[in-house]
Amino acid sequence: MGRIRIVYPHGLQAITGHADETAEIQTPSSVRDLIMYLKARYGKRFEEEMNLRSLEMGETTPFYLVLVDGCRIPEGRDSEALIGDGAEVALLPLFSGG
Amino acid sequence: MKHRILTVDLSSGKHDFQDVPLNLTKRYLGGRGLNAKLLFDGTSRKTDPLGPDNLLVIGAGLLTGTAIPSSSRFTISAKSPLTGGLGDGNSGGFFGPEMRFAGIGHIVIQGKAEKPVYLFMHDDSVEIRECDEIWGTSVREADGMIRKALGTDDVQILLIGPAGEKSSLVASVMNNLSRAAARGGMGAVMGSKNLKAVVVKGSRGTYVRDWGEILSLLKEIQAVLQADPWFHMFSNAGTTGLTENYNRLGVMPIRNFQEAFLEEVGPISSTEFLGRYARKRKSCFHCMIQCSHYYSAGEGDGEEGAEYESIVALGPRCGNFDLKAILQANAICNRLGLDTIGAGDAIGFLMECFQRGLITSRDADGLDLSWGNGETIAKLLRKIAFREGIGDLLADGSARAATQIGPEAERLAMHVKGQAIIASDPRGLKAWGLGYAVSSRGACHLRALPTAEYSATPEMAKRLWGTEEAADRFATAGKGRLVKWCEDVRVLSDALGLCRFITRTTFVFPEQLARLIPLVMPLELTPGELSEAGERINNLERLFNVREGFSRKNDSLPERFLKEPLSKGPSKGSVVDLEPMIDEYYEARSWDLQTGHPTAEKLIDLDLGEEMRSLSLYKT
Amino acid sequence: MEEPEKSCRKKSWMIDPGKCTGCRTCEVVCSITHSGELDPGKSRIRIVKWEEKGIDVPVVCQHCDVAVCMENCPTGALSFDDFSGSVLYRKDNCIGCKLCMLSCPCGGISLDKDGGVLKCDLCQGQTYCAQFCSAGAIAYVTHDQASERCRKEAAAALVRGAAVLDQKGS
Numbered sequence: 014m015g016r017i018r019i020v021y022p023h024g025l026q027a028i029t030g031h032a033d034e035t036a037e038i039q040t041p042s043s044v045r046d047l048i049m050y051l052k053a054r055y056g057k058r059f060e061e062e063m064n065l066r067s068l069e070m071g072e073t074t075p076f077y078l079v080l081v082d083g084c085r086i087p088e089g090r091d092s093e094a095l096i097g098d099g100a101e102v103a104l105l106p107l108f109s110g111g
Numbered sequence: 112m113k114h115r116i117l118t119v120d121l122s123s124g125k126h127d128f129q130d131v132p133l134n135l136t137k138r139y140l141g142g143r144g145l146n147a148k149l150l151f152d153g154t155s156r157k158t159d160p161l162g163p164d165n166l167l168v169i170g171a172g173l174l175t176g177t178a179i180p181s182s183s184r185f186t187i188s189a190k191s192p193l194t195g196g197l198g199d200g201n202s203g204g205f206f207g208p209e210m211r212f213a214g215i216g217h218i219v220i221q222g223k224a225e226k227p228v229y230l231f232m233h234d235d236s237v238e239i240r241e242c243d244e245i246w247g248t249s250v251r252e253a254d255g256m257i258r259k260a261l262g263t264d265d266v267q268i269l270l271i272g273p274a275g276e277k278s279s280l281v282a283s284v285m286n287n288l289s290r291a292a293a294r295g296g297m298g299a300v301m302g303s304k305n306l307k308a309v310v311v312k313g314s315r316g317t318y319v320r321d322w323g324e325i326l327s328l329l330k331e332i333q334a335v336l337q338a339d340p341w342f343h344m345f346s347n348a349g350t351t352g353l354t355e356n357y358n359r360l361g362v363m364p365i366r367n368f369q370e371a372f373l374e375e376v377g378p379i380s381s382t383e384f385l386g387r388y389a390r391k392r393k394s395c396f397h398c399m400i401q402c403s404h405y406y407s408a409g410e411g412d413g414e415e416g417a418e419y420e421s422i423v424a425l426g427p428r429c430g431n432f433d434l435k436a437i438l439q440a441n442a443i444c445n446r447l448g449l450d451t452i453g454a455g456d457a458i459g460f461l462m463e464c465f466q467r468g469l470i471t472s473r474d475a476d477g478l479d480l481s482w483g484n485g486e487t488i489a490k491l492l493r494k495i496a497f498r499e500g501i502g503d504l505l506a507d508g509s510a511r512a513a514t515q516i517g518p519e520a521e522r523l524a525m526h527v528k529g530q531a532i533i534a535s536d537p538r539g540l541k542a543w544g545l546g547y548a549v550s551s552r553g554a555c556h557l558r559a560l561p562t563a564e565y566s567a568t569p570e571m572a573k574r575l576w577g578t579e580e581a582a583d584r585f586a587t588a589g590k591g592r593l594v595k596w597c598e599d600v601r602v603l604s605d606a607l608g609l610c611r612f613i614t615r616t617t618f619v620f621p622e623q624l625a626r627l628i629p630l631v632m633p634l635e636l637t638p639g640e641l642s643e644a645g646e647r648i649n650n651l652e653r654l655f656n657v658r659e660g661f662s663r664k665n666d667s668l669p670e671r672f673l674k675e676p677l678s679k680g681p682s683k684g685s686v687v688d689l690e691p692m693i694d695e696y697y698e699a700r701s702w703d704l705q706t707g708h709p710t711a712e713k714l715i716d717l718d719l720g721e722e723m724r725s726l727s728l729y730k731t
Numbered sequence: 732m733e734e735p736e737k738s739c740r741k742k743s744w745m746i747d748p749g750k751c752t753g754c755r756t757c758e759v760v761c762s763i764t765h766s767g768e769l770d771p772g773k774s775r776i777r778i779v780k781w782e783e784k785g786i787d788v789p790v791v792c793q794h795c796d797v798a799v800c801m802e803n804c805p806t807g808a809l810s811f812d813d814f815s816g817s818v819l820y821r822k823d824n825c826i827g828c829k830l831c832m833l834s835c836p837c838g839g840i841s842l843d844k845d846g847g848v849l850k851c852d853l854c855q856g857q858t859y860c861a862q863f864c865s866a867g868a869i870a871y872v873t874h875d876q877a878s879e880r881c882r883k884e885a886a887a888a889l890v891r892g893a894a895v896l897d898q899k900g901s
Binding site (some may be wrong): 034067068083088105106108 | 334339340341344355359360380473562563565566568569571615616617619620680681682
């Protein structure tokens, strides 16, 4: 078991009830497992948000990017055990602009 | 449909209309593209940016004012007094479309009026009107006075404020009160011509092949906007929603780029803006995204806005985390005609100089220069606009101000080619750093806007830019190809007059853009022609700068980004390894690795042979 | 007196300036569908702005029950049309006296630069402006719906917890 910090963007705060939280989960964990855990915890609305897709530069991509300790974990690597004890996981809505 | 270039000589008072030659449209489209060509042809290395020979070129995009939605944008170009190279600013609102309703695609202004004047165009009529009593007034006051003088509200007005009149190199050109073509000192160029305003009224229509096609297109876009959550975010919060996101990546500049991550971003987030200050949503001409707001943060009338760049420039960059003070500072910039990025950068720079003991409060007219002092920020903005006291130093931007303070200060000026760097720290976004270094108008994120660096999949990165690392914001490989690819795609938005927010999905690529043109113009361009036009424009802009003496050595970044890693946040521990990225970029562009000059081969390939031969550099 | 059923089906504009973002897409679609060109000067609906105050107001013919414009027209160029339930304009009979524009209390009639006047004809029921208004500021709904909306919005403003209602209006 390990302790991780999860940070939620504005859009997900309304569903989870907080801006961030500490969670105790089995580590090392994969992004996929963590998301499944959160979906089970926060229900249908959370699941719908995580399933959102956006079109970016002509390609379909998940709307929420997952950052582990600042590094983005793309969908193709979401089953790798990359989340260790003490990690900070941030969910980031896709955006482009300046 | 009338599509003309209007040339006005403020020295002689004469003007001339010319139909835009078809071959120029095919080669450069409009907006930023055709502006660059007109500027290249009409100026020379000897042209003084603040002298009468500089051209101020106002170009509506090729699709601006047509039934294509989100196409309100226009570009103002000139030789930049800030960088010494090609300069431009881009804005939305309603000015560009009105130009097209008057049958005008581009306005080329040369010379200098003897006394303060404004230009008034009404379809085919062009008047140069004296305006002594309007010179010296704020943007808002001048707007009202001009409407009164003309007896109608049904005009669109471009204005400079006191900042432009005083030739501040961070002076903007404003339209619709709060919208700004802000970068590169275009306001100073306008002011140097004694030109307070450009007013246009048009009563013609723009062409539509078949209105049923337009309605289908609008429905198609409606469906895309409804389905894509990104558009929901932008429709609701505008770019204020970016604050939280860039902070989460650890790239939001704080205290002149000393840090880039805030533990508590709430006080300056979109939630705070929407909850406390936004009163209603606002939009540019014929747009379905409608990302703007009308907000109120104090007494008196409110403003349209606010933008992420402005919030950070006047906020965290100056150590200011009080959103109310930030929004008030934004209002001051709008009313005095200042580039929020350039002005905020100059103030943040000064504050770091103070922090490090390079200047004292006494040097700054007794102002308290500690980080985050909102009152000081407001006072400094006014001083900058009127060139009073320390404002006179800051009015030319942080790079020049630094040369007056000393070599230690020069390290603290966060600029490229004199243009202030924008609100994304390149130590956490390497391709953005490359983009700033090579941009034709100095530090700019919009030339490339390489968002793919964090949004693309590794598979897409490998396929398009040769390596999965191109989608890793900390990596160096693949970024040169990525930036070149992005620049050639993005330039089409600017030449067509489309907003970047619509061209991120449905209208990204030449194939999709080519489809739009015949719907609203009696003209067809193939995707190949569009693609080539994009690359041609980027190369011509480079050639303009080469003519001015720019080379590889000018494609640089401040030392801070090359040598000092961030100590906190999700982007800590990394610096920018610029040279390999530039190598890869030049290679991708077929530009000489040593000099950064486009090769003769490339220029001839893009049908820029004539332009190339006008430079002595290529006469061997 | 009209049968209750019929009058409930009559329709009305619901225009909310508070929602109008000033984009003028209504002017675009109105002019292209009526004159074949994008020309705000040919639009029957126009946005009036006070930019410094952030105010944007869509102004269009309100299809009054008692059409003052028609009553004042000396030539019958304005006449009632059963199908659309509104007053329609026919240029052939128009002499350009402008009494309709001057007498309209809604600002809904403007002068056409090619002669005659411009007045909303509801696009034969299509009301394109309402269809394409992204801000939801223009709707063309039944009288029942219009009254209901006004009541609901007023009630919501009074009641705490109004924030749970959809921002774009129901």
